[in-house]
Amino acid sequence: MTVVTPPLVLTVAGSDSGGGAGIQADLKTMLALGVHGMSVIAAVTAQNSLGVQGYWELPGEAVKAQLDSVLGDIGVHAVKTGMLASPELVEIVARSLATVDAPVIVDPVGVSKHGDSLLAPEAVATIKTRLLPVATVVTPNLWEVAQLTGVKVQDERDMRRAADAILALGPRWALIKGGHLPGAPVDLLTDGTALHTFGAPRHNNRHTHGTGCTLASAIASHLALGHEVPEAVRLAKEYVTGAIAQGFPLGSGIGPVDHAWRWRP
Template identity: 45%
Template sequence: MQAQHITPAIALTIAGSDSGGGAGIQADLRAFMAFRVHGCSALTCVTAQNTCGVTRVDPIPPAGLEAQLQAVKNDLPVDALKTGMLLNRELIQTTAELLRHWSIPKVIDPVMVSRTGAVLLEDDAIAALRDDLLPLATLLTPNRHEARLLSGHELNDDSDIEAAAAAIHAQGPAAVLIKSGSERSLGGRDLLFNGQPHWLEGPWVDTPHTHGTGCTLSAAITAGLALGQDLDVAMTAAREYVKQGLKQALAIGQGQGPICHWAAIRSISDSD
């Protein structure tokens, strides 16, 4: 039998590992696959975590991260990339140095603070993130805690969120998407700012199992960009994918379970 060769779109994730499988590299690669995009990865750190939380974080040496990135870049025609947890200044600067020479769409998920408020970035890394990485972003995807840190604005209402987005946009990213995350008061609304504010409406999905939502959204947008979609098309598809994942979230473990990365695939399959 003659093999049928496929040449898919390729996306790269530069992020940390989640041993519980709900977020990080694991979530990114599953999201890429859901969009039929081949996923490559460069590991920045290894976390010991489960549905109850993170108990340990071990960074990869910067030389190890650089070697991973060069190995991918030297062989595989990556169409789009995303970053996730970069942890410290050295890893951010190593990542930024390569990304400056890579003319493809870049989705920067500034993993600084979790949706529950837990700090995920070392103190001296925030300046490096702002100075070295933000100006390279095609799209920056902060949650509300991260948007507050990056902008210096308190986010109490819609006008505050718009002001924060404008302040972050002025730091260099081509577009900023402030995610509603677990803020029930926002009702599933996200704010896109690309010079003008655009509120993206969406239904609130009521579930306690939302681990990996932010990683998955940025990965799904990256997959769409890798496929050649315009940013607005990629965001619309990604937000729908996350919504379906939340509707069929996985009640596993003793804490906050992850969203379901095969929910959209299963719904398509079930309709056949």
Template identity: 50%
Template sequence: MKTIEGLYLITDHNRDGQLKARVKAALKGGARIVQYRDKTRPAMEQVADAAELRELCHKHGALFLVNDDADLAKACDADGVHLGQEDGTIAEARKCLGHGRIIGISTRTAEEAIKAEMQGADYVAIGSIFPTGSKQDAVVVGLESLAKVRRAVTIPVVAIGGIDANGADAALNAGANAVAVISAIMEDDSPEIAAREIALLFNRRKPYPRGRVLTVAGSDSGGGAGIQADIKTITLLGGYASSAITALTAQNTQGVSAIHPVPAEFVGEQIRAVLTDIGTDTLKTGMLHCAEIVALVASAIRRHSLMAVVDPVMIAKGGASLLQPEAVEILKIELLPETYLLTPNLPEAAALADMPVENEGDMERAARKLREMGARNVLIKGGHLPGEAVDLLLTGKGLHRLPADRVDSRNTHGTGCTFSAAIAALLAGGLPLTTAVEQAKRFVSEAITTAPNLGSGHGPLNHWQGAKAIS
């Protein structure tokens, strides 16, 4: 019998006939259990829907459960049933389904959970952990009750109720084996990305290296930025790095002296080679150089529904252009709508949003405009402003202000590459977005502070010490 662990999706009503499509997207995003729930449709239609969803789940290696009704679970050959406290006993469900099926039950207290385990439940659900609009009579029990239940029983524990990515993070920290989600996935414009965002949180429980990151960027012969900085960062943060190189550069701390582009077709071959074998949890972009490469990267992200951290590298610190002018429009039209997190500095934000960005108010307005243009989340880096180093992160949940003391140093080569690579690695390793950004910012600040002072121009960072600061 497969265990209950990972992202646990509970379906909502068959809105606009999109139930199967949304469940399929969530499965592609990483859902490991699907619970079919429908309180309104006729019994025969429920059997037909459930049978289709069961086949879909099994195709993706996921478990399929039915809500409340053991008879329906038997009729559609489900993997099991989830019972409420008023939906019959565990013994009755076992008699109906036999000993090869999974039976879970909702609980609110450790005492109810202990009783359920003694009666033969395969798992217990505890909730509502947070306030929820999907169940009108839900009683909020909170994370403390979840932790008590985890300590009280040996069977898997599912956290349920009002859970989104941040709530899932808290539930996992409290000991949940699985997190049950409804609206945060089923009502999202991109259920696959919403599912992936939560499913990746479970990577924190894997052995190192945990989380795969594919970086698509240029090579820096000086080792301070580009592919070299990305691979150092990802590896030091415990992830597995793969790469697709878009251009070779001859550069050092004084600047870029030559650029040798890689043909777009070969960049595509590198990406395909990685994705069709090793795969990746997140994709990070840096120097994409030309419109053809921007377009093919956007296509790969769209085709594989990847969580992409896009660092829109346009100009090197020494002033060399790293993105052809015609590629900027393709980035806006094709890549932005596929972007999970966009990480421009002030000049890049100004160019993409087509507006001046000269203070924090401008940063917020630009971030909102870039979200409207398609980026799911936007992090605008305020390193070019005087005073403290303030970054602004805009998500669907609101605006986060991330201040830090400014480090007066010439050794800032590769800060943008390193920052975005750190975020991608931390996301792939199981952190939620806001936490990943906060920790990546600490990484970069420490890496600048302890930089080895190499070369006579803009020196590289100390990636080793940056990683130690957040380990």
């Protein structure tokens, strides 16, 4: 019997004690898509269905030690970053990932689903100058686009302008997520030349916690499985759309998407 090691995907992000987003969502997504998920925890949150009650970033030496441990021994086929909290942690992560010969998916997390801040304001500049230039794909929502570039997307026509502004910061591809616009959600992916749009039905389900983490991790997983960026995004959108449709209530507030929706009877 031959045992084959699955593709290796690393998430560098914050922990969500409620299990719907962050490291927990990333690892669930990776398992569902058939890759081996590994983690570097950058921050710990006290979080539930009602919001984020607090967060605590880990010391820089602890984050660097986790990165060195995984990258130095196991290696990666793709990396996804999420909540990095502070300029110091962004700098440490960017420096490590600049040496990695694998796709890097950056989810530039600024706030939680509930509107709670997860990023120090002074860290935005470090993300722009240090992390985005090492990214293969950046996956901002419309609020994050405005935070990073000043571009305010008010309708679908503004999305290309937003993508160009993100690309000017150095990543190879920009995926602008249009889910907060009215109407059927449409995301736009471009490298400045090729242009791809991805539509999806809008499900009448408020339980969507973890959507952004899940999408970025799904893209990283499909890249690790050997797909090119546009196909990886298409497959990731298909997965997250199903997860949103099956999002379930949890606690008294907003529940998570269902990462195991394909396994449910």
